[in-house]
Amino acid sequence: xxxxxxxxxxxxxxxxxxxxxxxxxxxxxxxxxxxxxxxxxxxxxxxxxxxxxxxxxxxxxxxxxxxxxxxxxxxxxxxxxxxxxxxxxxxxxxxxxxxxxxxxxxxxxxxxxxxxxxxxxxxxxxxxxxxxxxxxxxxxxxxxxxxxxxxxxxxxxxxxxxxxxxxxxxxxxxxxxxxxxxxxxxxxxxxxxxxxxxxxxxxxxx
Amino acid sequence: xxxxxxxxxxxxxxxxxxxxxxxxxxxxxxxxxxxxxxxxxxxxxxxxxxxxxxxxxxxxxxxxxxxxxxxxxxxxxxxxxxxxxxxxxxxxxxxxxxxxxxxxxxxxxxxxxxxxxxxxxxxxxxxxxxxxxxxxxxxxxxxxxxxx
Numbered sequence: 001x002x003x004x005x006x007x008x009x010x011x012x013x014x015x016x017x018x019x020x021x022x023x024x025x026x027x028x029x030x031x032x033x034x035x036x037x038x039x040x041x042x043x044x045x046x047x048x049x050x051x052x053x054x055x056x057x058x059x060x061x062x063x064x065x066x067x068x069x070x071x072x073x074x075x076x077x078x079x080x081x082x083x084x085x086x087x088x089x090x091x092x093x094x095x096x097x098x099x100x101x102x103x104x105x106x107x108x109x110x111x112x113x114x115x116x117x118x119x120x121x122x123x124x125x126x127x128x129x130x131x132x133x134x135x136x137x138x139x140x141x142x143x144x145x146x147x148x149x150x151x152x153x154x155x156x157x158x159x160x161x162x163x164x165x166x167x168x169x170x171x172x173x174x175x176x177x178x179x180x181x182x183x184x185x186x187x188x189x190x191x192x193x194x195x196x197x198x199x200x201x202x203x204x205x206x
Numbered sequence: 207x208x209x210x211x212x213x214x215x216x217x218x219x220x221x222x223x224x225x226x227x228x229x230x231x232x233x234x235x236x237x238x239x240x241x242x243x244x245x246x247x248x249x250x251x252x253x254x255x256x257x258x259x260x261x262x263x264x265x266x267x268x269x270x271x272x273x274x275x276x277x278x279x280x281x282x283x284x285x286x287x288x289x290x291x292x293x294x295x296x297x298x299x300x301x302x303x304x305x306x307x308x309x310x311x312x313x314x315x316x317x318x319x320x321x322x323x324x325x326x327x328x329x330x331x332x333x334x335x336x337x338x339x340x341x342x343x344x345x346x347x348x349x350x351x352x353x354x
Contacts, residue, residue: 016266019262020262023259028248028250029233029236029237029240029247032245032254033228033229033231037229040225041225044218058254058258059260059261062258062261062262063261063262063265066265147214151213168220171220172216173219177227177230192230195227196235196238196239199228200242203239
């Protein structure tokens with residue numbers, strides 16, 4: 001067990017063995033949550049995803065956590081006593097995908113190799129290039145569905161659902177749930193219920 | 207520099223907001239949505255677990271390869287370095303013998319359970335020990351402290 005520099009002495013950073021054990025102990029509901037979360041982050045990135053899918057984002061989060069477990073400055077450290085493993089992974093994916101967006105804006109469409117993607121050899125000496133498994137950005141289904149069309153589809157589908165329309169508009173402006181509750185006159189329960197309907201529709205849309 | 211248009215920015219914020227709502231949702235909501243979508247959670251768990259395992263395995267294998275390469279580079283360096291040792295077998299043996307005579311404390315390093323007698327050492331052993339002593343900077347040390 002290692003204590004990360006600059007953090008509280010009570011905060012224990014997980015070792016790589018503990019990270020692997022935590023992966024094995026995730027529940028089916030948590031795996032589903034991880035995939036859903038990664039999917040929405042990737043859809044949000046749009047062109048900035050550059051052909052990456054949910055699995056690339058999830059993989060990067062794991063690799064970054066394993067790097068962090070080595071005690072150096074690289075990677076993301078999982079403070080296992082303070083944060084649940086799933087919340088750590090969700091936070092890592094949020095941060096990584098934001099970084100991808102910024103990198104896309106900085107570098108343009110210049111292709112960048114995924115951090116975790118390295119050419120490897122299997123036991124038989126066959127060269128494995130993970131990039132060969134990358135989805136082709138040109139056939140990314142989300143790219144073919146322009147952002148405007150997504151917004152129109154949401155407006156049409158929820159035309160008779162005032163709560164959902166309010167929540168969609170609020171989210172487009174980046175409002176949080178407490179801000180929506182305070183500013184839109186909706187209860188938290190209504191906001192969450194609307195969110196669930198929107199999630200369900202968006203997942204079916206793409 | 208590519209810019210996102212206003213619609214893309216709006217969709218991005220909306221999708222990121224939906225992702226946040228996934229994080230905050232109760233387990234019962236997540237399970238309910240999966241059921242409505244007809245998702246087989248066990249199959250999906252296998253798929254996602256496979257993604258995580260595969261990423262972890264690839265990373266650990268890469269670290270292993272890097273460690274192996276670093277070790278091999280260090281060994282190559284040892285072999286390729288010019289140690290300026292005597293050219294003959296007897297010369298190297300004499301040198302090591304002299305070092306051990308003058309610095310008996312090194313005997314513990316050279317003489318192990320495997321090599322109890324100096325005579326049992328092969329030339330390869332002798333050369334290896336001399337190289338190690340050289341690398342450690344112990345071969346050039348004066349046998350006794352010099353006095354002014």
